[in-house]
Amino acid sequence: MSEIAIETKSLCKRYRSHLGMGLPPTLDGLSLRVHEHEVFGFLGKNGAGKTTTIKILCGLVWQNQGEASIFGYSNRDKRARSLVGYLPENPYFYEYLTPRETLDFYGKLNGATVAERNKRWDYLSELLDLIDIANQRVRGFSKGMRQRLGFAVAMAGDPRLLILDEPMSGLDPMGRHMVRDLMLRLCEEKKTVFFSSHILGDVEQVCDRVGILVNGKLHREGALQDLLTRETLRVDVVTRDVPEDTIAVLSTSAQRVYDVDEGVCLSFLSHDDADAAARKIYSGSGRVVSLTPIAETLEDYFVRQQEDGEGAS
Amino acid sequence: MRIRAIAANTYREAIRDKVLYLLLVFGIISIVSSRILGYMSIGDELKIITDISLASISIFGALIAVLVGTNLVYKEIDKRTIYMIISRPIDRYEIILGKYLGLITLLAVTTLVMGIISALYIVLMGGSLGVIYFEAVLLIYWKLLLVTAFSVLLSSLTSPVLGAIIVLSAYVFGHGTGILIDIPVDMQGTYMESLLAAIYFVLPNLSNFDIWKEYANGIEISHTYVVWNMVYGALYTALLLYLATLVFENKDV
Numbered sequence: 179m180s181e182i183a184i185e186t187k188s189l190c191k192r193y194r195s196h197l198g199m200g201l202p203p204t205l206d207g208l209s210l211r212v213h214e215h216e217v218f219g220f221l222g223k224n225g226a227g228k229t230t231t232i233k234i235l236c237g238l239v240w241q242n243q244g245e246a247s248i249f250g251y252s253n254r255d256k257r258a259r260s261l262v263g264y265l266p267e268n269p270y271f272y273e274y275l276t277p278r279e280t281l282d283f284y285g286k287l288n289g290a291t292v293a294e295r296n297k298r299w300d301y302l303s304e305l306l307d308l309i310d311i312a313n314q315r316v317r318g319f320s321k322g323m324r325q326r327l328g329f330a331v332a333m334a335g336d337p338r339l340l341i342l343d344e345p346m347s348g349l350d351p352m353g354r355h356m357v358r359d360l361m362l363r364l365c366e367e368k369k370t371v372f373f374s375s376h377i378l379g380d381v382e383q384v385c386d387r388v389g390i391l392v393n394g395k396l397h398r399e400g401a402l403q404d405l406l407t408r409e410t411l412r413v414d415v416v417t418r419d420v421p422e423d424t425i426a427v428l429s430t431s432a433q434r435v436y437d438v439d440e441g442v443c444l445s446f447l448s449h450d451d452a453d454a455a456a457r458k459i460y461s462g463s464g465r466v467v468s469l470t471p472i473a474e475t476l477e478d479y480f481v482r483q484q485e486d487g488e489g490a491s
Numbered sequence: 492m493r494i495r496a497i498a499a500n501t502y503r504e505a506i507r508d509k510v511l512y513l514l515l516v517f518g519i520i521s522i523v524s525s526r527i528l529g530y531m532s533i534g535d536e537l538k539i540i541t542d543i544s545l546a547s548i549s550i551f552g553a554l555i556a557v558l559v560g561t562n563l564v565y566k567e568i569d570k571r572t573i574y575m576i577i578s579r580p581i582d583r584y585e586i587i588l589g590k591y592l593g594l595i596t597l598l599a600v601t602t603l604v605m606g607i608i609s610a611l612y613i614v615l616m617g618g619s620l621g622v623i624y625f626e627a628v629l630l631i632y633w634k635l636l637l638v639t640a641f642s643v644l645l646s647s648l649t650s651p652v653l654g655a656i657i658v659l660s661a662y663v664f665g666h667g668t669g670i671l672i673d674i675p676v677d678m679q680g681t682y683m684e685s686l687l688a689a690i691y692f693v694l695p696n697l698s699n700f701d702i703w704k705e706y707a708n709g710i711e712i713s714h715t716y717v718v719w720n721m722v723y724g725a726l727y728t729a730l731l732l733y734l735a736t737l738v739f740e741n742k743d744v
Contacts, residue, residue, distance in 0.1 A: 236578040260580035286496035287579040
């Protein structure tokens with residue numbers, strides 16, 4: 179039985195306005211468990227409470243009610259934070275420091291000795307490709323360079339758990355690829371990763387489990403293979419050179435008809451309808467370019483759950 | 492080690508602040524230009540130079556403490572650099588202490604620079620220094636420790652502009668608390684006298700640290716008086732830092 183890396187029980191957080199008035203709750207009884215060695219994707223639309231949850235776990239914000247713990251230590255206990263590496267969304271650094279000095283500074287805050295800090299720098303600078311920029315000031319760094327440095331800072335204390343807030347936000351495809359690879363590497367190193375993201379395609383590629391937060395509550399959680407039906411949602415038939423009258427006949431049984439680069443795409447809800455349409459196209463002068471069954475993606479599931487959750491509340 | 496790391500980083504950040512150099516230059520200009528006012532006072536030239544030189548160290552030191560100090564915690568939160576500090580295995584009081592120590596180290600350097608320039612200038616103008624000069628500069632620095640602690644407290648509570656206004660107001664008021672016990676005869680023996688006396692004892696009396704006035708006028712000051720004022724300042728500073736820690740401990744960032 180693996181250890182529980184993160185546990186929250188009935189977590190509530192309500193911020194106050196500048197005038198001291200209570201705002202609607204950001205977290206409203208969030209209960210969540212993340213097991214050790216898991217990669218857990220924390221999903222929710224903007225304002226759902228993802229960043230607040232992460233801030234509570236990292237000791238930046240205090241809950242009004244409920245409990246939060248990391249490997250059994252309360253979020254108020256600094257022993258909890260010694261086991262965590264945190265990467266905020268759009269990480270901020272002291273602009274006058276170089277990556278080497280930055281890592282050294284945070285290493286000191288982790289209580290590492292000079293030898294430990296040097297060893298960590300050697301490892302992380304190679305892993306995150308920081309060697310060439312080791313002695314350049316952070317001022318003027320691109321988003322991708324900052325994100326690499328942010329990962330290095332999060333990993334400075336060799337934590338058992340990494341908490342990443344939107345680690346792929348604002349990155350170009352190469353940057354996202356780097357983050358994905360890094361997360362897979364962390365999995366291999368038996369680290370626990372808890373991250374929030376809007377980029378669901380990437381989440382689907384790296385996560386073991388996901389949780390969907392709706393209005394400050396955990397609406398759904400589970401392993402991806404359990405949540406996604408993986409049944410065929412629809413079958414897309416892309417055609418070319420099909421006469422318009424045939425398209426008009428087929429559109430009566432199609433769910434949707436739209437133009438694509440190769441020709442016209444007809445979406446059917448069942449294989450039988452798609453097969454029947456293909457036969458009809460072959461019997462005439464048209465051609466079938468492709469016939470693709472489409473299974474449910476995490477994005478489809480997320481949108482469905484979001485609508486369910488908002489409907490229920 | 493954590494407090495030292497934060498202090499070193501705070502010092503490193505503060506010496507990049509352009510306001511610091513502006514105030515330091517103005518402080519030095521003020522010391523050097525004290526001779527102009529000295530010319531105007533017949534026979535008291537050296538007294539005026541000494542007076543203005545030490546007052547410049549006090550005022551410009553206080554401005555540095557307020558303008559840099561009220562930004563200290565606020566800027567970390569505003570620029571979000573605090574996120575990756577608090578999420579480490581560190582107590583929040585260590586952050587406050589580290590920030591405070593970084594700034595008072597910087598103030599030690601600026602006070603030393605202005606103190607040396609002032610001393611050289613006084614000697615150049617034909618004056619003599621003696622131990623009391625160094626005690627006067629030390630007490631100015633001690634006052635800055637207190638002002639810095641109040642600035643750090645305000646920095647944990649509010650914006651730098653509002654914080655600076657409050658600390659500067661308190662600074663001015665703190666130099667005039669003597670009027671609270673210097674009351675008219677018809678108020679003596681009333682509740683008002685007790686209330687004003689209570690306020691007098693609660694608020695720090697910053698003029699206690701200004702022995703440079705006595706020094707400029709050639710009045711003797713005992714070493715015991717200096718030591719007691721240092722104890723007095725240290726207690727106030729400790730209290731203000733404790734309050735700053737309490738505020739920051741429960742703050743959402």
